Amino acid sequence: MEKFSYVNATSLKQVTSLLSDSGWGEVMMIAGGTDLLAELKEYIETPKTLINLKTLPGMDSISADASGLKIGALTTVAEIAMHPTIQHHYTVLAQAAASVATPQIRNVGTLGGNLCQRPRCWYYRDETVSCLKKGGDLCYAVEGLSKYHAIFGGDPVYIVHPSDIAPALIALNASIKIVGPEGEKTIKVEDFFTLPAANPFRENVLEPNEIVVEVHVPKPNPNTKSLYLKAREKGAPDFALASVAGVFEVMGRTCQTASIVLGGVAPAPWRSTDAETALTGKMINDSVSAKAGKEAVKNAQPLNDNEYKVTLTQNLISRAAMMAVSK
Amino acid sequence: MSDKEKEEKKGTNISRRSFLKGVGTGTVAATVAPATILVGDPETAEAQVDEAISKAEIQLNINDQVVQIEVEARTTLLSVLRDGIDTQGDYVDLTGAKLICDKGECGGCTVLVDGKPVYACMMLAMDVQGKQITTVEGIANGDELHPVQDAFIQHDALMCGFCTPGFIVSSVALLNENKKPTLEEIKEGLSGNTCRCGTYPFIFDAVETASQKM
Numbered sequence: 001m002e003k004f005s006y007v008n009a010t011s012l013k014q015v016t017s018l019l020s021d022s023g024w025g026e027v028m029m030i031a032g033g034t035d036l037l038a039e040l041k042e043y044i045e046t047p048k049t050l051i052n053l054k055t056l057p058g059m060d061s062i063s064a065d066a067s068g069l070k071i072g073a074l075t076t077v078a079e080i081a082m083h084p085t086i087q088h089h090y091t092v093l094a095q096a097a098a099s100v101a102t103p104q105i106r107n108v109g110t111l112g113g114n115l116c117q118r119p120r121c122w123y124y125r126d127e128t129v130s131c132l133k134k135g136g137d138l139c140y141a142v143e144g145l146s147k148y149h150a151i152f153g154g155d156p157v158y159i160v161h162p163s164d165i166a167p168a169l170i171a172l173n174a175s176i177k178i179v180g181p182e183g184e185k186t187i188k189v190e191d192f193f194t195l196p197a198a199n200p201f202r203e204n205v206l207e208p209n210e211i212v213v214e215v216h217v218p219k220p221n222p223n224t225k226s227l228y229l230k231a232r233e234k235g236a237p238d239f240a241l242a243s244v245a246g247v248f249e250v251m252g253r254t255c256q257t258a259s260i261v262l263g264g265v266a267p268a269p270w271r272s273t274d275a276e277t278a279l280t281g282k283m284i285n286d287s288v289s290a291k292a293g294k295e296a297v298k299n300a301q302p303l304n305d306n307e308y309k310v311t312l313t314q315n316l317i318s319r320a321a322m323m324a325v326s327k
Numbered sequence: 328m329s330d331k332e333k334e335e336k337k338g339t340n341i342s343r344r345s346f347l348k349g350v351g352t353g354t355v356a357a358t359v360a361p362a363t364i365l366v367g368d369p370e371t372a373e374a375q376v377d378e379a380i381s382k383a384e385i386q387l388n389i390n391d392q393v394v395q396i397e398v399e400a401r402t403t404l405l406s407v408l409r410d411g412i413d414t415q416g417d418y419v420d421l422t423g424a425k426l427i428c429d430k431g432e433c434g435g436c437t438v439l440v441d442g443k444p445v446y447a448c449m450m451l452a453m454d455v456q457g458k459q460i461t462t463v464e465g466i467a468n469g470d471e472l473h474p475v476q477d478a479f480i481q482h483d484a485l486m487c488g489f490c491t492p493g494f495i496v497s498s499v500a501l502l503n504e505n506k507k508p509t510l511e512e513i514k515e516g517l518s519g520n521t522c523r524c525g526t527y528p529f530i531f532d533a534v535e536t537a538s539q540k541m
Contacts, residue, residue, distance in 0.1 A: 005379040006400035006453060030451075037449050038430045040401070049379060050400070054454065078443075102519025103497070105431060107443045108450070237518050 001040045004047050008055040012211065015051055016181045019209035024201075029053050029211060031074055032109040034101070035117040043127045044118075044134075053112075059213060060110075062086070069217040073112030077165070081106060090217060092226035092245050096168035099230045102237045112212040115166055115176070115192070116204065119159035119267075120239055121149065132200055133157050146303035148241070151310055152266040157196035158303060159267050161203060166193065167245035167261040167269040168228055174217040180210040189215065193268035203268065223249050223256070225324045229316050230263070240264030242309050244316045248279070248324040255279045255324065260296070265313055272296040275317050284325040293318035384414065385456050390465030394419055398452045405429075405436045405447035408462060423463035423492040434520030437493040438462045444500040444519070463492035466499055474540040475499050478533035486524035493520050498534045507538055 009015050028047040039045045060074035064085040081097035123131045123140040130136035141149040141158040149158040169189045177186045192204050230243040243263035249256040258279040262270040275296035282288045293314035300310045384397045395414045411419035424447050425435035431449040438447045439461040466473045475498045485491045501516030513534045
């Protein structure tokens, strides 16, 4: 790790002001640090200054009322996973949070950090590789090793977004509050993430001087069944090969509405409108759920080593739909 | 402390602008202020708004002992435990937590911070001021082993033993939260630790035995 100096943040105004004095990379924010410190150790980032957000007051709590949830960006992933109201009414979110990494990481990693974490692509994480994501000429996944890369929305950078929580929040129609030097704004989490075609260097709309402060999740209707399915290479903690965040309003075995967002398969959380359309208004059975899975992957564009993700994604969606109407 | 360092310690009133300007030209930008003032003191927070710390003398509470040590901003808790030299010139010398992957993946450096298991390699030392840090050295009660430690011996739950301190700490954390975990809960609770020798079944047995004795 290169040397850096450390500023304990005291207000959002101070944070955005400090950030405004540089572009990307000179002055950076740190909360849990479980992603950033790894980047510093690998010299992927070499900031001169880190702003410690953990000293900001009032940003680490969860409040739940009749309208929904408010979760501060400094709330740990463990707190989200263990929160009884979230487990009960926002199941997909609790399950997604519980599937993140390991107990040690969940105790430290924050909501804001989970949403803003950088990709796990082995070319991006290799300090000796100057890939397109880091200002080079090529995305090496295209001709190189692409087992863990994107099957949707990749062009021209085939990373996958590593967050489990983001697909869950999008499926729940959540919003995110962002503060910058000009004040605050709230946008849909779905609109927060961007594809490489728009900007190959970043994964979201944040400007260098903006900070995520809170997430708001509207309360699902009572007939909602939500779940998060995550396929990993083995039983141990890992990032998703593919995952499905599903939020369904069901009546008996009929799916009234479906919100299906995929993780691990695209550079941003990937909403599958094809799967949603295939399920909406239908009585869910084996053939309907199988068709939804098939529809979801009809436009998939796998690379050399990741065709397995197409089948995997298809089957996860079918399974999620069946689980939504079981019991 | 040299006169120059003392001089640096005094100059705590640089502005954000001058600080960043300093960074840009690569000069020594940050000054050192007493860490006790900098951390979590609302009274002085406003005055300290743009203070940047590159080095500081901090106090850590490790296994109920106060360790006074000078650290850089980038110093990890694991570095302090294993390689740190305190202000008295003595090694901190707590080498139970192991440096293995150094990127939060293997669990060999697991310690408790305020009772919760974390990776010491991924914690900045400055961030754990004012918190209760427990390493594997602080698990036993004097000469009396913790039930988890006893059970690891009883079940021969190690081969090379390099991962063992991390597993012990994670197991203690798990049993503090969940007195009678199921096998699945044990596996989940220890999922942040890796054993390359593959002694997992013995470790799981040991945790179960320990749970019956706690």
